[in-house]
Amino acid sequence: MKAIEVSHIVKTYNKGKTLAVDDVSFSVEKGEMFGLIGPDGSGKSSIFRILTTLLLPDKGSATVAGHDAVKEYKAIRSIVGYMPGRFSLYQDLSVEENLSFFATLFNTTIEENYSLIKDIYTQLEPFKTRRAGKLSGGMKQKLALCCALIHKPEVLFLDEPTTGVDVMSRKEFWEMLKRLQKEGITVLVSTSYMDEANMCDRIGLIQGGKLLRVNTPSNIIGEYPDRLYALKAGAPYRLLKDLSAYPERADSYSSGAYVHLRFKNPDQGSEGRLLEYLHSKGHEDVELKETEATVEDCFIRLME
């Protein structure tokens, strides 16, 4: 039995005018960490809301831990943990009160599943009498994760858990998720940060409600068919501008400190011609090297 099974889900809003999820199918194995990777508005949250029984799909079906997301919504609600993209705990209740409130709603206590949240909760403990609304962003997110875990769910749904959190906390957060996975919890996580994709066992690249590709991060990168170049020069912005006017390029965009570039029909002389072109445009200190594709490069290539 798969932990999550989604088949041909379609969801529209505004009486069918806005297509949010367009015939999406994928499945997640038990104990797997699956990432839905895509920009804002690509339909990730709608899929999460359908799987957590908050939204009804227009077409298609989905199961979570073997239960139908529409007919057996009650069974699903007691075995999944959900952390929405927006902080959704009671801001006027303290850390401890929030946690014990959600524990009681699931007919359990903090003590019963303390081992599961121990690592996270020990960091929260100094603030346990503080109101949730007064916590920092990273702490809020830890509390939300604790509340989603307090009933030892079989499947954990995390909708953009790291949005608006600093780099260190993000790294720490993913380490916590890895530990939870070791406890046997299936994790479905969404993110718009491409660099986080590598933390997942498998990822689904989603854009405009369509699932473009599902595979492991390394396979997705391995499937990248073209040679990819990274460029750097003294005047980065002018470089980007001049490259977009270069007739032989298929694609160019900035990526970190570099500009990534693909040629239309690469041959032996491609690199030399490009350097000549840039030289004629007055660029100095041009650095050109071949580079490994990242998930982001794959995504950008697939989007065309």
Next chain:
Amino acid sequence: MRTLKFLLQKEFLQIFRNKALLPMMFIAPIIQLLILPQAANYTIKNINLSVVDFDHSPYSRRLADKIFSSGYFHSSGYPASAAEAIRLIEKDKADIILTIPLGFEDKLIKEGSQKVGVQVNAINGVKASVGNNYLSSILSDFNNDIRMEWLQPSRISNQPSIEIVSSYWYNPMLTYYIFMVPGILVFLVTLIGGNMTALNIVKEKEVGTIEQINVTPVRKSQFILGKLIPFWILGNVIFTVGLLIAWLVYGIIPLGSIPLLYLFAGVYLFALLGFGLLISTYSETQQQANSMIFLFVMIFNLMGGLFTPIESMPDWAQVITHVIPISYFIEVMRMIVLKGSGIRDILYHIGVVFSMGIILNGWAILNYRKTS
């Protein structure tokens, strides 16, 4: 049951922790009950009257004295001409002008009748008509006095006459606050009860906490009950505070049975909370809920029979008042508090408000299901 207990616990924890809610719930009604009944007073005093006396006779002076000694009128001078008097009205210094023509006394004595002119500034309709009535009755009184003086005693006894002696039941002195306080109390319970329920539920939507609750095994019925019960209790508490103020400050002790008052208040709050719940299902933000409540509260306020008697409204408006729950509670309050009515007298009201409660709550729950 266990889940409901925790939901209630959480709700009360939040209510008691809210710095704005509790004071608004208790201090506001107290202040309003102390201020509003004093202000919502229909006895019109201090009507500015200008007397244009062209006669300057003992009788004309006697008439003016009689008018001013009534206590309702305030002299805004004795202008010398009609034009000057009109200017006083234009400047808003005078509400009524009484013109006593030249030869008032002469004609009154010789011909037995005389006309005086009364001009009323009708910018404020209530003040104008009430002032006019007062003035007319003083004038007719003056008329009688004079006739009495002139008529031979023997002729009086022969003259058959009917004297009307009126007595006001349930409120012999026609004291306004006795009439207004119970009504205003109902209004406050309505405002606070309906408002708080709607805003509270919408807040969960706005903040997103309802999302988190919805993925737990908590049933919708439990969630709704967890919201309605605390506010039902709070509504009763506010009602009690109001009754205490009515007793301590205004000395109003309900003539009828107090448990009966609470019975009706309980049924009414049931309907009212359904109304709040219904509004919350139709709004996404607290601002939307607030504007909707504002619209309804205005209608409730002006059409519920608090300030103006329902019987004097046009037919179509009276039909509307039948679907306004507050009108039933105001009527029942006045019946029980002032008249001492028993359960049989208000069975109809209980029935109607209870049915409204069923309809409002049912509608709200259906709509709540549909939208989420």
